[in-house]
Amino acid sequence: MGYERSVSFITVETLGVLDQEEEDSEGSRPHSPAGKERISAQKGTHLPRSIARQKLGYYPLPAREAERIRSFLAFSQQDTSVLDPCAGTGAALVSITSGVRVVRYAIELDAFRAEEAGKIVDQVIQGNCFDVHCAVESLSLLVLNPPYDHEVSENRNARMERLFTEHTYRWLKPGGVLVLVIPGDGLAECAEVLAVHFRDKAIYRLSEPESSQYKQIVLFGVRRTRREREQLKDRDVQRAKSRLLVLARSYSELPALPDEADRQFAVPPSGPVQLIYRGVPLDELEDLLPTSAAYRQAGRILFAPEVRSTGRPLTPLHGGHVGLLTTSGLLNGIFGDGPDLHVARWESVKVTDRFEETDENEVTTIRERERFAQCLTLVYADGTTAILDEGSRQS
Numbered sequence: 001m002g003y004e005r006s007v008s009f010i011t012v013e014t015l016g017v018l019d020q021e022e023e024d025s026e027g028s029r030p031h032s033p034a035g036k037e038r039i040s041a042q043k044g045t046h047l048p049r050s051i052a053r054q055k056l057g058y059y060p061l062p063a064r065e066a067e068r069i070r071s072f073l074a075f076s077q078q079d080t081s082v083l084d085p086c087a088g089t090g091a092a093l094v095s096i097t098s099g100v101r102v103v104r105y106a107i108e109l110d111a112f113r114a115e116e117a118g119k120i121v122d123q124v125i126q127g128n129c130f131d132v133h134c135a136v137e138s139l140s141l142l143v144l145n146p147p148y149d150h151e152v153s154e155n156r157n158a159r160m161e162r163l164f165t166e167h168t169y170r171w172l173k174p175g176g177v178l179v180l181v182i183p184g185d186g187l188a189e190c191a192e193v194l195a196v197h198f199r200d201k202a203i204y205r206l207s208e209p210e211s212s213q214y215k216q217i218v219l220f221g222v223r224r225t226r227r228e229r230e231q232l233k234d235r236d237v238q239r240a241k242s243r244l245l246v247l248a249r250s251y252s253e254l255p256a257l258p259d260e261a262d263r264q265f266a267v268p269p270s271g272p273v274q275l276i277y278r279g280v281p282l283d284e285l286e287d288l289l290p291t292s293a294a295y296r297q298a299g300r301i302l303f304a305p306e307v308r309s310t311g312r313p314l315t316p317l318h319g320g321h322v323g324l325l326t327t328s329g330l331l332n333g334i335f336g337d338g339p340d341l342h343v344a345r346w347e348s349v350k351v352t353d354r355f356e357e358t359d360e361n362e363v364t365t366i367r368e369r370e371r372f373a374q375c376l377t378l379v380y381a382d383g384t385t386a387i388l389d390e391g392s393r394q395s
Contacts, residue, residue, distance in 0.1 A: 058110070060088050061145055061181055062208040065218070066095035069179060071261040072220060073141070075100040078269035082141040083107070085129045085168050090117030093143055096179065102141075103272055107132055111283055123275065130167055131279025137173040140270040144168060145181040148214065162189040169197055174225040175268045181206070184215045184251035187244055195240035196232070199224050200265070203247060204257035215251045220265050323348055326374050341381040349375045349389070 073096070080102045084093040087106030097104060106121045107129045108114040114126035125132055146164035150157050161182045172178060178198060182190070184205070194201060198221030206216040224232075247254065289295050317325070325331050326346035336342050355367040378386040 058088060058113070059145070059148060059214060059216075061092040062206075062210050063091070063095060065206050065208050065211055065257065066092045068257045068259060068261075069218060070096050070098060071259075072263065072265055073097075073177065073179075074264045074266045075102065076267070076269045077101065079103065079271065080140045080267060081105065081138065081270045081273050082143065082267075083134075083139050083168075083171065083273075083275075084143045084145075085132075085164060086144065086146050087113075087117050087121065087124070088145075089113050090119075090121040090124070092145065093117075094120050096143055097141070105139075105273065105275055107275070125275055125277045127277050127279045127282060129164065131277060133276045133278060134171045134273060136170045137176075138270060138273045139171045139173060140176050140267050141179070142168060142172050142176065143179045143181075148183055148186065159186060159189040161186040162193075165190045165193050169193060169223065171273075172223045173268065173270060174223055175266075176223045176270075177265045177267050178219070178221045178223065180219040180221070181216060182219075184217045184254070185248055187217065187219070187248035191241045191244040191248070194219070194221060194244060195237050196229065197224055198222060199228065201240075202263065203254055205251060205254035207256040217251065217254060218257060222265065322374060323372060339380075339382070343379045345377045347375050347377070348372045351390070 075097075078101070080100070082093065082097050082102050083105040084090070085107045087093055087108045088110075090104070090106050090108075093104055093106060104121045104123075106114075106117050106124045108117055108124060108126060109128060111126055114124050118124040144164060147160045149160050151160060151163060165180065169178065180190070180194075187194075187203070201219060201221040203217055203219045206212070206218060313321075322331075327348050329346075331346045332344060334341070334343055349372065351371055351373045353369045353371065355369070357365045357367070359365070373390050375387065375389040378388070380386075
């Protein structure tokens, strides 16, 4: 069951802009209009983790949200290099950078999506983002929508949102703009990097149904220069982290990303960059694997041929024999011909027998006994199906 909670008027100034406390050390910055908005949110549902991992944590940004993000970015008339380290099909990156002179770079792990991105993006690397090397402080815009999951490691179990942010933010030049799309509760994992290395941060709640389902937010930030970082005081960093941690628990109170931008982030110009992939060439490895001698030797164990037994048993089979044969799959197969051609699959199913006994004092005792019985599923060539067990026959 979902729940809905209404919140009284929340100003964009209060929750959309995080760096007000840093004005003394960093000077003036764009001011967000003091518009007020009544906000309500509905708790969404999440995909099971196994399914999410099958799709490699791919949660594409809705097109309407990408258009709204575009209105917040002001590009120069000079060439600009932009990167999406988790590009998917590249549609979001193209929409966010539409109508300006940019060189679009993309990294995507999935082969099919990387191929689709290659049709609309200038350069695509198909592989793991953590195996890609790029010159530090070379990009003008980083659009990051990382997988929403934990890493799988013996020694660490960090969130992927944090790992991707820590790995890629260094590629942004000072004054470069970060566009980070993550679930609201993932903000806490990235608080350290965001508080130290980014200023002029603004956070909005994404309102499209696909985004609300996963409580997605978008964070805009401008990377600080080295001098700005050196001038930061510990209390300023701690205050910024505390604000981020509070907002990570206040998704429903964030202002929704508006159709018309209430502030602008200037994207500085930059020259072309070189992305170098030093990981395993996944596609080539997949093509060469069947011809590998080691793979053929391992295949005898990993993909052992199906065991087939033929002939008539010397003595009639009793229930135990049939149970062993069915659970081992030796009675499965294709049988018959013509209209009787069918696939048979046996399995053992647990059956609970229920007994009731009433004594002379009219006390009823219920006893249950579990045992295994055999069930046969048949699928005929014409599409007819049948399930045969002890007590029923369905077709």
